[in-house]
Amino acid sequence: MKNGVASIRQIPWRRAAPDFRNLGVVLRTLLLVNGFAALGILARNGDWSTLPQELVEFAALLEPPLIAALVLFYLLQPGLRRLPTVLVWIVVVASAAALAAAFRLVLAGVEVDGAPDGMGRAAAWGAVAAVLVLSYFGLRDRAFSPAVAEARLMALTARIRPHFLFNSLNAVLGVIRSDPRRAEAALEELSDLFRVLMQENRELATLEEELALCRQYLDLERLRLGERLAVKWDFDQCPMDALVPPLMLQPLLENAVYHGIEPAATTGEIAIAIARQGDRIAIDLANPFHREGRHHSGNRMALDNIRERLMLFFDLEASLDTSVADGEYRVRIRLPYRHKARPA
């Protein structure tokens, strides 16, 4: 686990190449290139009535190389990720230009007004489109990182409930004379927990680390709540090396305890199921639902925080939904299965 931390740091937060295996990146690329082409057509169009016709015909020329390029980059993605920025640009721009030219040659039979005349012009169009896409993702990356995103991530993760800290300290003081060993263990857990909380949580953590943290947290809560807290784990099907935003699960458990366990005098159960479904990780969390009296704080904030961080790390490929059904409050997280490079 110790060298696990070190190797996670090898995946830089700022990527040189956009992640072409990410649905959000693919969608944005499609929109961007098509929008760019539409603008070009609009600029040279002389007559409104022929515009739809021209758009359709141009699309017939544009989409095949564009889709081919996306497929190519999808396949190249693992290699692209390791290249320095300059090489990524050269590879992407060159292959876009080559694909555009090649498709021009294949589709030479189709004559369309306003389409690039020769292979040279097709290559130029492809190169310009590639530069445009890369610049966009470069800018976008810069907008989200490092200064802005780091500051936000730190602010986001710093929000632990003071309620938990003070109650835990009070509980430790409560057992310190009768059960000094339990008090010792609790203080050790508390310091481990706060060490993670106060780190700059900028890199992804493994599920294993996250689950260890959750256990320590729940152990502390058990000191306070005793029999009232029951936890059901189900992660037989879950790959422990999966990467997740750090402190993704612990705040959810804190919510579950605060809203699901504390308001009831009898035992309540928190159920956590984590499983791999193909190339995705599914996390489901359920706790008893109580209508809140005058106590409602921070629930939305914690959820928004996690959703925002999922978005920063995984873009559109991750999702977080909540629902209330059968007296249970449920949180459902889906995220892509990423793991750190295994030592060769």
Place this chain on the structure above:
Amino acid sequence: MSEELRVFIVDDEAPARSRLRVLLADLAPELPNVTVGEADNGAVALAWLNDAPADVVLVDIRMPVMDGIELAQHLARLEPPPAVVFVTAYDQYAVQAFELNAIDYLLKPVRALRLKSALEKAQRAATLPADVLRKLAPEGRRHLSCSERGRILLVPVADIVYLKAELKYVTARTAQREYLLEESLTQLEQEYAQRFVRVHRNCLVARGAVAGFERDHEADGETRWLVLLKSVADKLPVSRRQWPALKTTLAEAAHAEK
């Protein structure tokens, strides 16, 4: 005070109770006190304190079943009412309200010296005034208490269909049975203005329990209206004075539901 101070502890967390117990024992040489009992929520505490009085009750705010603020409201009605000291880990809203109303409170983790000064203050101070507690819990108590054969029964306000004043008591009707409360109908009307509506000089009905109205012909030829209820067969007469106001508020409520 030469006698020992009788202290009762209410907190849902066992270690928190044991912390207070230990601190009280530590303070005993300087401030003679005895812990007369503990409870893990407001409802249990109320049942206990009804027959075993205490001088001071240390009350956690956030507890299941009945929270600390509601417990304080019920305790204020006991004879004689014990002094209440609130204990909280972190509750910005409650702390704000305490500061505003000059109510003494303890923050967890509780310190011996603070506990001592709070107990000394509680010995002297009068009980918390009802209007201050009302401010802390603007939506009112969630239970009404009813004393029956020496036991305290708690009636969830949400279950009450109607409240009727009879002689010196108020009867609370739930779907199952009736309870006799030592309350005043006027005060209940103020406390639960959102939940209950007055249909008659002596009767409040839960807005959500109204099924409809029925015309009733009286012997003198005058017509009057009766309220029909969803979960109870009783029909409640509407006084002529309340009828116009009642008709509009309930119509608005029905409209809002759509």
